[in-house]
Amino acid sequence: MAVSPRVRAAVSALPGYLPGRPAPSGPGGASYKISSNENPYPPLPAVLEVVQRAAAELNRYPDMGSADLVHALAEHLDVPAARVVPGTGSVGVLGAVLQAVCEAGDEVVFAWRSFEAYPIVVGLSGATPVPVPLDGAGRHDLGAMADAITERTRLVLVCTPNNPTGPVVGAQELEAFLARVPRDVLVVVDEAYLEFVRDPTAVDGLAVHRAHPNVMVLRTFSKAYGLAGLRVGYAVAHEPVADALRRAAVPFGVSGIAQLAAVASLQQADALMERVDAIVDERERVASELARQGWRIPRSEANFVYLPVGSSTPDLVAACSDAGLSVRGYGSDGVRATVGDVPADDVLLEVCGAFLQRWSPDRVG
Structure with missing residues (x-):
């Protein structure tokens, strides 16, 4: 039997870090990666x-x-x-x-x-x-x-x-x-x-x-x-x-x-902060629309929103994927979605609105 070099038991027991998945292709070729909290703007x-x-x-x-x-x-x-x-x-x-x-x-x-x-x-x-x-x-x-x-x-x-x-x-x-x-x-x-x-x-x-x-x-x-x-x-x-x-x-x-x-x-801080302000404005738009749909989500002060869907997390991740969105699912806790790219956010809102029609609000708040 071949003998392999030993690694620390603590390393073998570590959870692997899962990076944001690449964006899938949705209807009409739409594809948006909103799983890694990246800034949607290119470098100045x-x-x-x-x-x-x-x-x-x-x-x-x-x-x-x-x-x-x-x-x-x-x-x-x-x-x-x-x-x-x-x-x-x-x-x-x-x-x-x-x-x-x-x-x-x-x-x-x-x-x-x-x-x-x-x-x-x-x-x-x-x-x-x-x-x-x-x-x-x-x-x-x-x-x-x-x-x-x-x-x-x-x-x-x-x-x-x-x-x-x-x-x-x-x-x-x-x-x-x-x-x-x-x-x-x-x-x-x-x-x-x-x-x-x-x-x-x-x-x-x-x-x-x-x-x-x-x-x-x-x-x-x-x-x-x-x-x-x-x-x-x-x-x-x-x-x-x-x-x-x-x-x-x-x-x-x-x-x-x-x-x-x-x-x-x-x-270039002033120019960059103008972009940050635009992302914050978009975050508020997304959060307000989710609230209007009936979602109860934590108050985000970052460049993402979090959807606490519990055991329905894989279902929401799959629904987003079908629409061309790559989001971040967290086990059976919830889904995180980066905001700032308006077309991607519009697709996210559409998916989330339809999701609430299939799952009762008491399971997503």
């Missing part, structure tokens, strides 16, 4: 020009410290440069956080359902994931999360707006939560969808970071800035944690093209 011309020029130097290693990007982010966010740590998307930075903070036997508390990568990166670190169910409105139950903290807890993840359900964590409720968190436990505020938030009561991760030495912020250029294909995100952490992240990071992790594109995007 100024950003694309920078990327094209940088392609001529692919034979060179990038600046390992991402100095220009760190400087631009520090200026943009009004934080010390020593606190800014770029990485390969916010999930890449999170992986470095886990490597820097957690060991086997440590615990990481997070809401569930939330970002699918959380249990994966926690498991890879050797730590034990401690998922805490969301409340009935798809929101973090911070009281229950505080109750779940033990002497073994090293890290708490707070995703706001929450992916995949959409609600934000309020500023006051997070402060009350932090009052219960031991000071040696790191709290990561994951704000991947920050730019789409319009709720005035929502937490401002940077403000909380400034006030609490054990709070760090994760952000990304993938969503609002439309650089998902270049994989660049960053952390804002107090110096001891930021230094540990730099030590744990993969060398040369952020490509030179990604660094230049991110800096150019910050310089």
Whole structure:
């Protein structure tokens, strides 16, 4: 019998990350991928020009410290440069956080359902994931999360707006939560969808970071800035944690093209935020129409809506697929659909309206 190299049992037990499926072909050839929360707009011309020029130097290693990007982010966010740590998307930075903070036997508390990568990166670190169910409105139950903290807890993840359900964590409720968190436990505020938030009561991760030495912020250029294909995100952490992240990071992790594109995007922030405003307006249109149809969905402050259809999740995914839509199904919990592409949203609304005619509303709220 052939003997294979052994892999860690913890790795074999990990759930696989499932990317958004490619769009199927629907009636008349209609095909829309709204499963990955991608920005529907192409890169701005100024950003694309920078990327094209940088392609001529692919034979060179990038600046390992991402100095220009760190400087631009520090200026943009009004934080010390020593606190800014770029990485390969916010999930890449999170992986470095886990490597820097957690060991086997440590615990990481997070809401569930939330970002699918959380249990994966926690498991890879050797730590034990401690998922805490969301409340009935798809929101973090911070009281229950505080109750779940033990002497073994090293890290708490707070995703706001929450992916995949959409609600934000309020500023006051997070402060009350932090009052219960031991000071040696790191709290990561994951704000991947920050730019789409319009709720005035929502937490401002940077403000909380400034006030609490054990709070760090994760952000990304993938969503609002439309650089998902270049994989660049960053952390804002107090110096001891930021230094540990730099030590744990993969060398040369952020490509030179990604660094230049991110800096150019910050310089084009006003034009990019006009696009974000248009996506937010479209989100409100979609949410209002779903409510008119009879749907009861969580209040989303991101670039997606979440349909809590429970055991009917595969049926709604199939109905969308038949119409040429690729959406994200979550087991027997619900369906997430990216908004912002008006023709795709119109098809989604048509499918959802027909779905309610076949399944009773008490099964979809």
